Amino acid sequence: MPTDTTGVPLSAPWEDLVTSALLGTDRRPLRVEGGAAAGPAALLGSAAVHTVRRRAALRPATGAALPEPAPADPRPPLPAAARRRLAQLLADRSAPPSGGRRGVAPDLTELIPQWLASAGARGYRAPAELLPALLDAARARTDLRPHVLAFAGPRGLWLAGLNPEWKFALRASSRGRPRPVTTDPGEVGLLWEEGLFAERVALLGALREKDPGAARSLLAGTWASERAEDRLMFLDSLRSGLSGADEAFLEEALADRSRNVRSTAAELLSALPDSALARRMAARATTCVNPDRTGDVLSIGVEAPHECDAAMQRDGVVPVPPPGRGERSWWLGQLVEATPLGVWRERFGGRTAQVLVALPVADGWAGELHAAWCRAAVRQRDPHWARALLGAPSTPPANGPGTASPAERSKLLATLPPGERALWVAGFIAAHGLSDAFQLLGVCSVPWDGPLGRSVVDALDIARDAGSYPWSFSGVMGLAERCLNPAEAERLAVLTTTPDEPEGASPGAGGYWSEAFQRLVSTLRLRATMDAELARGDGTE
Missing domain, CATH: 1.25.10 (Leucine-rich Repeat Variant)
Structure with missing residues (x-):
């Protein structure tokens, strides 16, 4: 019987070699020529010989079909400096977090969305060699997906079809996908x-x-x-x-x-406003909210619904209130927010929204009525009512005509033109500081410049001089890094020094403020550099 160089018969099945290796040569020995048991070395040597034999006997498999070539992308290439910057931003994204204090270096990860938006607005195409890193970034961060998929273009979708880890790109929303052909x-x-x-x-x-x-x-x-x-x-x-x-x-x-x-x-x-449902809801709401002339001064009388019938439910009124809400106030709010706002002007003798929201409301229903009017103004995109319900930016939120909720105020602000929105928020910050301004700033157009940018910087400076906790303003500071006009960097440079800490200030606050302003200045300068790199237009493949 032929044997290999170790003495193990060549006819020994591969499965016997595997079993002996798994169980051990003591428990499952192999026999060499003459019937003696093979040791571990002989087993391994025999396995090596058999491996060569098995591979030599394999027949070549049929090669996989090549994928279709990537589609063309006619957009111009990135400038060379911008391409290098994108590679740096994506490489920093995969770096492990440093932990602890942020230091003075810009957070490159937070600049990726802004860079992508700027590149997309200029109509550049993504570099082919960076498409995998871009898709990985979008897989990890859903907020990047619309910008990444638009920037990656048809080549990015083609590449995503070859890797199951990027399948999100194939089922992404229409905001991140090119529009389909709709002519045929x-x-x-x-x-x-x-x-x-x-x-x-x-x-x-x-x-x-x-x-x-x-x-x-x-x-x-x-x-x-x-x-x-x-x-x-x-x-x-x-x-x-x-x-x-x-x-x-x-x-x-x-x-x-x-x-x-x-x-x-x-x-x-x-x-x-002219729909049958709007008329039905108006008919219901006007049985609940009416002018009250029983006193010397015109006021608003409210009688909330006593039931939520089937017709109301069919028109979208949810019968069961959330925990902590009374049924009647819950039903009233839904009726009022679905009623065209023009109905109230007619109902109250042509009075404007500013006059109506200033009228006294009977029996403590003012909060519920004004909150419903706020939701109606947002739903109907009515800037006149939004202005009335926001009131003057200098008015304390708790005393305003509409709502004190920053979230609701930000929705009202979103109905106003961008310039007016920014001026209102600037006035609010000048009067009340930054404590309740985070959500309001989130609906302002970028970059913040003019009065809005100055009001944010001045408020941060005031908080710094007062010795306030700097980490209490970390959210606004992070927004400022991304949203302030980069031209503000030079005006902010004077704030990067460590100030003298006033009596009663938080220990070490001065050092934290200095770091925060240094980081803000360096981030704004980096953003200016990135914009300049994208504007050069000297892209090469």
């Missing part, structure tokens, strides 16, 4: 019937922009067979270009079997 009715129908959910959402959005009626008809054709969660997403696409032509479809959606779909349909209908 046959392609439209095929994509709507057979496409992925994200592709269908993108298709519906694209059609809605070009032909709202065609988009609505497409949705109506398959509405009954769609899943509830999909119906909700599709219905949300009707917000774009919402008009009276959508009313009939939305009225039918009020009878949907999904409560969320019914609620969204009712919300959209209430945003149409």
Whole structure:
């Protein structure tokens, strides 16, 4: 019997070698020529010989089919300096966190969204060699996905199709995907019937922009067979270009079997002042809220609903209040927020929103009524009511005509033009400081310049001089690093020194403030450099 160089018969099955290796040669010995047991060295040597034999006998497999070539991207390439900067930002993203104090160096990770937005606005294409790192960054941070997918373009989607870890790009929302082709009715129908959910959402959005009626008809054709969660997403696409032509479809959606779909349909209908639902809600609300002339001064009388009947529920009124809310106040708020705001001007003799929100409200209903008016102003995008409910920025929030909630105020501010919004927030910060300004700043356009930028810097300077806890302002400081106009860097440089700590100040606050301002200045200068790199336009492949 032929044997290998160790004496183990060549006919010994591979499975016997594996079993002996796993159990040990003492428990499962192999026999060499003559019947003696093979030791560990002989076993390993025999396995090596058998491995060579097995590999030599393998037949070559058929090669995998090559993928289709990546599509062309006609956008211009990045300038060389900007390409190097992007590589630096992405490399810093994968670095482990340092922990402890942040120090004075800019946080490059927080500058990635801004860099991507600037590059996208200039119409550059992503460097091919950085596409994997970009997709990895978007996989880790969902807030980056819209910018990354737009910047990566068709090549990024092509590459994502080759790696399961990047499959999020293939099902991403339409905001992060190129618009599908919508000129061929046959392609439209095929994509709507057979496409992925994200592709269908993108298709519906694209059609809605070009032909709202065609988009609505497409949705109506398959509405009954769609899943509830999909119906909700599709219905949300009707917000774009919402008009009276959508009313009939939305009225039918009020009878949907999904409560969320019914609620969204009712919300959209209430945003149409001439819709039948808006008139029904107005009729209900005006039985609850009326002028009260029993005293010497005109006031607002309120009689909240005593029941939530089936008709109210069909029109989107949720019958069960959240914990801590009374039923009647809950129902009243929903009726008022769904009522066209113009109804109140008519109901109160043509008085303006500013006059109405200043009227006294009977029986302690002012908070509930004003909160509902705030929600109505946001839903109906009414800047006149938003101004009235915000009041003067110098008025303390607790004494304002509308709401003291920073979240609700930020929603009201979002209905105003960007310039007016920034001036209001600047006045608020000048009067009240930064304690309640974080959410308000979040709805202001970037970069903050002019009065808004100066008010933020001045408020930070005042807090520094007062010896306040610097970490109490870390959120605003982080926003300032990303949103202040880079031109503010030179004005801020004088604040980078360590100030004398006033009596009663937090121990070590001066050093923290100095670090924070040094980091702010260095970040603003880096942002200016990044903008200059993107503006050079000397890109090469």
